Amino acid sequence: MNLAVALPILLPLLLGALSLLAHRRLRLQRWLGVLGTGALLAAALWLLRCVAREGVVVLHMGDWQAPFGITLAADLLGASMAVLTGLLGLATAVYSLATTPRGHEQYGHWPLLHLLLAGVTGAFLTGDIFNLYVWFEVMLVASFALLTLGGERAQMEGAIKYVALNLLSSMIFLSALGITYGLFGTLNMADLAAKVAAADQPGLLSVLAAMYMVAFGIKAGAFPLFFWLPASYHTPPVAVSALFAGLLSKVGVYSLYRVFTLIFTHDVGYTHEILLWAAGLTMLTGVLGALAQTEIRRIVSFQIISSIGYMLMGLALFTPLALAGGMLYIGQDIVVKITLFLVAGIAFRLLGSYRLEALGGLYRYRPLLGVLFLIPALSLAGLPPLSGFIAKLAVVRGAIEEASWGITFVALLTGLLTLYSIIRIWQQAFWRELPAHATDTGVLRGERRDPGLWLMYLPVAVLAGLILLVGVYAQPFFGLAEAAAGQLLDPQAYIDAVLGEARP
């Protein structure tokens, strides 16, 4: 039964290997890509069902009991993140069928996609913090290669910053791991939680907490460590950008959630206060950056940073409601961001540009695309009845209940500015007339058929439908987030499940 927790990691690893074996057979690789990510989604859903029924699902690799062996452990947060990984993998795989250049496919787009997903699910499901580092590296190496496939100048420039800063954060993470092991002699997260709670070295613990915070903060793109993100995320083909935008920075946020609810809760007033400041500044700088941009993908890249702020805010407030809201925000934001990138990709397909000044008339010729843009965009700004509204409402209410007026004000102001930045895209790319200097408009006007277009619309439509569904029919999703928050705030069940009878 506990195989459920290993399957979401094993499947993409296996599929990555199979895709490598099918190196010369692109058709087979494509089938493996779509069916494999579909299977990943199914496996993750099965895992979520198991977790919802039985509580934390644990698997000790090689039957070495915790805390000696490597443990895989899935609670509601980890399992839901795995489900979202599968969903995004599938959406990107379908979208890639129509958009990925042939050269990229020949040089390993599909195997890398699977390995990236393996790294991401591994990070979500591991119960060992050194193992988390290893999965981070698996994910990063795959993302490095995906980012640089094609070798254009912008990609190289973006990749150097991406690689350098992510390596820096990995090394800070590794140093923190070394000190952790030196202090506590264990790297199993549940065991660490128990030992940290019993330790009496608050100064050293705070230093350690700060090291983890910086390492994961760089990966998450939190203020003031986010500069690599908007410099690199928009450079690869749009399907890859969408996957990065949806998933990668959220792995950093997930790690912060895990470490700062399970392990470092010894001095919440200190660590989480820093997180709260970081959250406010992250959302504000992100949205201000977005306002300064004139290219859709870069606007959305800055919006990623802004949203990271809301997620950190949920964590920093550290109340059940705020945590639930923060997690719901992570979940819905993953879907919103990928949908926005995919819509930008369709606009590029129709008009050949991502720049606002070269776009226009999209709503007139493609009203459906306009609707499909408005759903994630308004959800990003937090308008009802969309999923972003529910998540933002919960986070902001959490702040009001804690009487944190400063962060409440910043969050609401950011929402307003987000709306403005979305309206800019809408007004220029969709609402106004087609600019006179746009030459290649055959596809847009329907004079020329584009056979791959439906493959691009399909995932966008499904994801937009999901955003609407979560907004209108929010209760089960919010209930899930509340249950997950309950698990995070009371880690004893997690610790007991992992350590089991090995506890003294």
Added chain:
Amino acid sequence: MEPLMAVLVGITFATAVYMMLRRSIVKLIIGLTLLSNAANLLFFTASGLTRGAPPIIPEGAEQPAGAVADPLPQALILTAIVISFGVLAFALVLIRKAYQVVQADDLDQMKDTDT
């Protein structure tokens, strides 16, 4: 032994950061290499140095006699070394390609995707 190692780790970190702050991408990679070595050394030092006591169980015994070195950090560092080797190999290819595309090894000339 520990103080010596601590000073060494500190110097390696400082050198790494200094190299990473230069404009040349070659120096950036050298800095990253030093940084990963520094992190590994830190791990090694922080998890305790035990000299001359390999963790080997004598034949016929159930457990080692006396205190022995902890083998786990060495295994972890080995993993970390392999990972950083792979990543740095990738980074080397990356800067070579970047040099070919941009025709400069100056980070100040790679600002097209910023702002």
